[in-house]
Amino acid sequence: xxxxxxxxxxxxxxxxxxxxxxxxxxxxxxxxxxxxxxxxxxxxxxxxxxxxxxxxxxxxxxxxxxxxxxxxxxxxxxxxxxxxxxxxxxxxxxxxxxxxxxxxxxxxxxxx
Amino acid sequence: xxxxxxxxxxxxxxxxxxxxxxxxxxxxxxxxxxxxxxxxxxxxxxxxxxxxxxxxxxxxxxxxxxxxxxxxxxxxxxxxxxxxxxxxxxxxxxxxxxxxxxxxxxxxxxxx
Numbered sequence: 606x607x608x609x610x611x612x613x614x615x616x617x618x619x620x621x622x623x624x625x626x627x628x629x630x631x632x633x634x635x636x637x638x639x640x641x642x643x644x645x646x647x648x649x650x651x652x653x654x655x656x657x658x659x660x661x662x663x664x665x666x667x668x669x670x671x672x673x674x675x676x677x678x679x680x681x682x683x684x685x686x687x688x689x690x691x692x693x694x695x696x697x698x699x700x701x702x703x704x705x706x707x708x709x710x711x712x713x714x715x716x717x
Numbered sequence: 718x719x720x721x722x723x724x725x726x727x728x729x730x731x732x733x734x735x736x737x738x739x740x741x742x743x744x745x746x747x748x749x750x751x752x753x754x755x756x757x758x759x760x761x762x763x764x765x766x767x768x769x770x771x772x773x774x775x776x777x778x779x780x781x782x783x784x785x786x787x788x789x790x791x792x793x794x795x796x797x798x799x800x801x802x803x804x805x806x807x808x809x810x811x812x813x814x815x816x817x818x819x820x821x822x823x824x825x826x827x828x829x
Contacts, residue, residue, distance in 0.1 A: 648806070
């Protein structure tokens with residue numbers, strides 16, 4: 606099983622719909638992140654959480670919300686999806702001892 | 718696979734030759750740097766990291782060089798193989814906490 610699991614892998618949704626992307630990890634890491642990837646723009650940070658009670662906005666948090674349900678689970682929600690939120694979304698984890706991230710396989714989201 | 722980086726700079730290299738991928742960073746306070754490899758359809762994978770108190774670090778077939786004077790980071794891949802074809806990202810940790818900021822990426826194409 607993957608250390609960081611994202612569901613779904615692919616999703617097509619309509620404008621205005623609410624959608625949730627889920628991430629779970631078996632690494633035992635306390636830190637979790639959501640990034641968005643667009644062609645030519647690298648990865649941009651949406652939200653991050655250093656522990657269950659700690660949630661922080663990243664550089665592009667508008668239009669998104671998150672929930673850290675447990676140390677191992679961090680979900681990303683789009684309350685009302687719009688077409689420019691079409692992108693690849695990655696969840697990542699890290700620990701205090703090691704700043705290197707472990708990434709999930711990504712969710713390809715298309716908003717039509 | 719998904720279109721990761723349609724407009725990325727591309728490095729074409731002959732199989733067996735050495736590859737050098739460059740990255741400029743902007744924040745002189747950044748204290749930790751990582752190189753990631755992303756293959757089509759997968760999340761980024763850790764390659765090698767370096768802390769700001771070092772100039773060079775070597776791994777298996779890879780070397781990272783850090784020049785803090787000009788804020789430049791490079792990844793050298795020795796004897797490039799077809800499996801090295803991927804998009805490579807540099808990332809920096811800009812100070813307190815653990816939040817990586819990613820560069821736009823470079824696509825490496827290995828010619829047989």
